[in-house]
Structures are given as C-alpha cells and as structure tokens.
Amino acid sequence: xxxxxxxxxxxxxxxxxxxxxxxxxxxxxxxxxxxxxxxxxxxxxxxxxxxxxxxxxxxxxxxxxxxxxxxxxxxxxxxxxxxxxxxxxxxxxxxxxxxxxxxxxxxxxxxxxxxxxxxxxxxxxxxxxxxxxxxxxxxxxxxxxxxxxxxxxxxxxxxxxxxxxxxxxxxxxxxxxxxxxxxxxxxxxxxxxxxxxxxxxxxxxxxxxxxxxxxxxxxxxxxxxxxxxxxxxxxxxxxxxxxxxxxxxxxxxxxxxxxxxxxxxxxxxxxxxxxxxxxxxxxxxxxxxxxxxxxxxxxxxxxxxxxxxxxxxxxxxxxxxxxxxxxxxxxxxxxxxxxxxxxxxxxxx
Numbered sequence: 001x002x003x004x005x006x007x008x009x010x011x012x013x014x015x016x017x018x019x020x021x022x023x024x025x026x027x028x029x030x031x032x033x034x035x036x037x038x039x040x041x042x043x044x045x046x047x048x049x050x051x052x053x054x055x056x057x058x059x060x061x062x063x064x065x066x067x068x069x070x071x072x073x074x075x076x077x078x079x080x081x082x083x084x085x086x087x088x089x090x091x092x093x094x095x096x097x098x099x100x101x102x103x104x105x106x107x108x109x110x111x112x113x114x115x116x117x118x119x120x121x122x123x124x125x126x127x128x129x130x131x132x133x134x135x136x137x138x139x140x141x142x143x144x145x146x147x148x149x150x151x152x153x154x155x156x157x158x159x160x161x162x163x164x165x166x167x168x169x170x171x172x173x174x175x176x177x178x179x180x181x182x183x184x185x186x187x188x189x190x191x192x193x194x195x196x197x198x199x200x201x202x203x204x205x206x207x208x209x210x211x212x213x214x215x216x217x218x219x220x221x222x223x224x225x226x227x228x229x230x231x232x233x234x235x236x237x238x239x240x241x242x243x244x245x246x247x248x249x250x251x252x253x254x255x256x257x258x259x260x261x262x263x264x265x266x267x268x269x270x271x272x273x274x275x276x277x278x279x280x281x282x283x284x285x286x287x288x289x290x291x292x293x294x295x296x297x298x299x300x301x302x303x304x305x306x307x308x309x310x311x312x313x314x315x316x317x318x319x320x321x322x323x324x325x326x327x328x329x330x331x332x333x334x335x336x337x338x339x340x341x342x343x344x345x346x347x348x349x
Contacts, residue, residue, distance in 0.1 A: 004037065004041075005037075005041055005044065005045065006125065006126065006128060007153065008035045008037055008041055008042070008045055009045040009048065009049070009128060010128065010153060010154060010155065011035060011154070012025070012031065012042075012045055012046070012049060013049065013054065013128075013130070014154055016049065016054050016055065016065050017322055017323070017324070018324055019065045020065065021065055021066065022064060022065060023064065023065050024061075024062040024063065024064050024065075025055070025062075025063050025064070025065065027062070028042045028043060028046065028063075046063060050063075053066060054066060073102075073103045073104065073130045073131075073319070073322065074103075074104045074106065074127070074128070074129050074130050075094075075098070075103055075104065075105050075106070075129065075130060075131055075132065075133060075315065075318060076105075076106050076108065076120075076123075076124040076127075076129040076131070076132040076133070077091070077094060077105055077106065077107050077108070077132070077133045077134075078108050078109075078110060078117065078120045078121070078124070078132060078133075078134045078135070079091075079107070079108075079109055079110070079134075079135045080109070080110055080111070080112045080135060080136075080137050080138075081109055081111060081112065082107065082109045084290070085261075085288060085289075085290035085291050085292075085307075086288055086290070086305060086307045087135075087307070089307035089308045089311070090135070090160070090307040090308065090310055090311040090314075091107065091311060092308050092311065093307065093308035093309060093310065093311025093312040093313075093314075093315075094133065094311040094312070094314065094315045095311075096308075096311075096312065097311075097312050097315045097316065098315060101319070103315070103319075106124070106127070106129070108120040108123065108124075110137055112137045112138070113137070114137060114142035114143075114146070117136070117137055117142070117143065117146055118142075118145075118146045118149075121146050121147065121149055121150060122149070124150075124155070125149065125150070125153050125155065129155060130155075130156075130322055131155060131156045131157060131158075131318050131321060131322055132150060132155060132156075132157040132158075132318075133157070133158050133160060133314045133315060133318055134147065134157055134158070134159055134160065135159075135160045135161045135162070136159065136162060136164055138162070138203050143164050143167075144164050144165065144166055144167050147159075147164060147167060147169070148167065151167075151169075156170075156318070156321040156322060156326075157169055157170075157318075157321075158170045158171070158172060158314050158317050158318045158321065159171045159172075160172045160173060160310060160311075160314050161173055161174070161205075161310070162204055162205060163204075168328040168329060169328055170317050170318075170321055170326050170327070170328065170330040170331070171330070171331045171332070172310055172313045172314045172317060172331075172332045172334070173310070173331070173332075173333060173334065174305040174306065174307075174310060174333070174334045174335075174336050175333045175334070175335055175336060176205055176208040176209045176212065176336075177208050177209070177211055177212040177215070178212060178335065178336065179209065179212065179287065179303040179305070179336035179338075180197075180208075180209035180210070180211075180212030180213045180216070180257060180287070180303070181212035181213070181215050181216045181219075182212075182216075182303065182336070182338050183212075183213075183257045183285040183287070183301075183303050183338060184197075184212065184213045184216035184217065184255075184257050184285075185216045185219075185220075186285065186301070186338060186340070186344060187255035187256075187257065187283055187285060187344060188216065188217075188220050188222065188224055188255070189346075190255070190283055190344055190345075190346045191254075191283075191346065192224075192253075192254045192255025192283055193222070193223065193224050193225060193254060193255075194224070194225045194226075194227045194251070194252075194253050194254050194255070195213075195217065195224060195225070195226065195227055195253060195254075195255040195256070195257070196226075196227035196228050196229060196230070196246065196253035196255070196256050196257075197209070197210050197213040197214075197229050197230070197231070197256075197257050197258075197259075198229075198230040198243070198246075198256060198257070198258050198259065198263055198267060199230060199231050199232075199258070199259035199260075199263060200230070200232075200233070200234050200235070200239050200259065200262075200263055200266070201232075201233055201259070202231050202232050202233055205259075206231060206259050207231070209257075209259060209287065210229070210231055213257050214226070227246075227252075227253035228246045228253065230242055230243070230246070239266060240266060240269070240270060243266065243267060243270040244270055244273070244274075247270055247271065247274050247276065247282075248274070252276075252282070253282060254281075254282060254283065255282070255283045255284075255344075256282060256283070256284050256285070257284075257285050257287075258284065258285070258286045258287065259287060260286060260287045260288050260290075261286040261287065261288050261289070261290040261292055261293060261300060261302055262290075262292075263286065264284055264286035264296075264300055264302075264343075265292060265296065267284060268284075268296060268297070268298075277298065278296075278297075278298040278300075278342075278343045279298045279342045279343045279344060279345065283343065283344040284300065284301070284343040284344060285300075285301045285302065285303065285338075285343070285344050286300050286301070286302040286303070286343075287302060287303045287305075288302060288303070288304070288305060289302040289303065289304035289305070289337075289339050290302070293339070293341060294341070296343075298341075298342050298343050299341035299342045299343060300341055300343045301338070301339060301340045301341045301342075301343045301344040301345070302338075302339055302341075303336050303337070303338055303339070304336055304337045304338075304339055305334070305336055306334050306335075306336060306337060309334050310334050313332050313334065317330065317332060
C-alpha cells in the first residue's frame with residue numbers, strides 16, 4: 001500500500017511539473033478514479049505536495065499549481081564512490097549549481113556493488129526524489145535492470161560518464177576518445193616513435209581511450225610504431241609482471257599513454273626498477289588529472305576529464321528534464337583538457 005501511495009504521489013507531481021503556474025489540477029474525486037485509489041490516498045498525497053510547495057488549495061475553488069521551484073527540489077546523486085579525485089570534483093560541480101538554485105542533493109555511493117546500487121535506487125524511489133543523476137557501475141547488464149526501475153516509476157534521471165546498453169536516457173560524459181587522441185598526439189609531437197597504451201581494466205571507457213590512442217597513430221604523418229598494448233583485467237603482482245615484461249627488452253616504448261593516473265603510478269615503480277626516468281627515457285601521460293600528478297617524483301602529465309563541469313552540466317540537464325525540455329536521446333560531451341607536466345614536457349633548446 002505504501003508503495004502504491006508513493007506511485008500516486010509521483011504521478012500527481014509529474015502532472016504538476018507539466019502544468020503552468022497558477023493552473024488548477026483535476027478534482028480529488030477525478031484523481032481518485034484516474035489512479036484507482038481511495039479518496040483518502042489522494043487527500044494525503046495532495047496535502048504533502050502542498051507542504052512541499054507544489055500546490056495551494058483554495059476552499060470552494062480548487063487546488064492550484066504554485067511556483068514549481070518555489071520550494072527546494074530533491075535530486076538524488078548515485079555514484080560508484082565518493083572518494084578519489086574524479087568523483088569529489090563531480091560532486092562539487094553539482095553542489096555549486098544546487099546551492100545557487102535552492103536544490104537539495106542527496107548523495108549515495110554504490111561502492112561499485114550491483115546490489116548496493118539497486119538499494120540506492122529503491123531509496124531514491126521511497127524518498128520521492130524529483131530526479132536522479134547517476135554514474136552507473138561498470139556492470140552494464142546489472143545497471144540496466146536497476147535503472148529501468150526509475151523509468152517504470154517515471155522518475156527522470158541523467159546518466160553520466162558511462163551509458164547503459166539499451167537504456168535510453170539523457171547523458172553527460174567526457175569525450176574519452178578525444179582525450180586519449182590528444183594525449184597520444186602530444187607524445188608524438190614530443191618525439192616519441194614507439195608508443196604503448198596501458199590499462200589495467202577492459203571496459204567501454206578503457207576501450208574508447210585505446211581507440212583514441214590508435215586514431216592518433218593512424219593520423220600521424222611521421223613514422224610511428226604501436227608498441228605493446230595492455231588492455232585487460234589485471235591486479236597487483238599480475239599487473240606489475242606484465243609491465244616488467246614490456247620494459248625488459250632492448251626495444252622498449254619511448255612514449256606511454258596510461259588509462260588513468262593510478263596506472264601511471266604502477267608504471268613509475270616499474271620504470272624505477274629498470275633504471276628508467278619518466279620524462280627522460282620514457283614520456284608518460286596519464287588520465288584524470290588527479291592530485292597524485294603533482295606529488296610523484298616526476299610530475300605527471302594527465303588529461304583532465306573536467307569532472308566539475310560535467311557535474312554542473314548534469315544537474316542543469318536534470319532540471320531541464322523536470323521541466324520536460326530534454327529528450328531521452330539528449331547527450332552532452334565535455335571536451336577534456338591536457339595538463340602538461342615534466343613527465344612529457346619537451347625540453348626547449
């Protein structure tokens with residue numbers, strides 16, 4: 001019964017959001033028949049919506065739509081993690097916009113666990129969130145089943161960073177292909193002629209960046225060679241062993257683009273073991289422009305995803321979706337930015 005009540009309340013809220021300010025909503029008896037629920041269920045829903053600032057009842061006249069955003073809108077944000085460098089910046093962009101526009105933000109972390117992501121979605125449904133901004137976990141199949149619940153409840157949501165196969169929803173992401181293309185082109189322009197791409201994980205984002213790496217090699221007018229590529233699922237010692245093999249031969253890469261900055265830190269440790277210096281013997285570019293870039297022995301060049309801008313764009317799109325002004329296929333791509341440091345800087349003569 002409680003779940004049905006929440007569904008009815010959400011349906012009335014959608015009706016309100018699609019109506020003009022000052023317009024009168026249908027009578028309570030009509031709504032009772034429309035949603036096939038008892039009159040007291042409608043009364044309870046309308047009373048709560050009045051308390052939340054959506055409606056105003058005038059005795060003997062009817063119930064009217066108030067300024068739709070005269071009270072705080074509640075937006076849920078579900079992320080794989082609240083830690084690291086990318087996610088806090090993403091959250092910061094959302095909160096800057098939310099604070100300026102009187103929007104309540106509820107943050108939840110799935111910790112990259114499918115079942116926890118599902119519980120987070122149920123929590124958003126139960127709290128009556130107006131909409132959700134979600135960076136889904138890597139498991140696309142599990143995410144589809146979970147996020148489809150929001151569609152069934154008609155709660156608008158915006159996907160960020162990675163899309164879900166078969167699930168149409170507004171999307172905000174960074175152009176990973178172009179980011180990797182830009183990084184690889186920079187390495188080539190810096191004199192690198194045997195280049196490698198290294199990723200400890202294989203999923204859509206790492207593949208997109210590898211494709212950007214390949215495109216830069218193909219577009220190059222100079223003679224360049226693709227060196228060993230690491231694109232799999234490796235952890236700990238297994239990852240380090242793979243890197244040691246790549247840098248054990250006589251013909252090692254002179255330029256490396258790493259999937260992310262953490263991959264670059266593992267590479268740094270292997271290069272140190274081999275007596276090689278990043279930026280001198282091997283030029284290196286990471287991805288995400290995390291805080292570790294400036295504290296490594298050789299400051300790391302890295303591609304910034306501009307996560308803060310992504311967060312701001314996501315909540316703007318979310319608010320447009322609440323107004324009915326965003327199509328499901330809408331997509332916004334944030335152009336990444338290359339931050340050049342000592343690990344790939346070309347010495348001036």
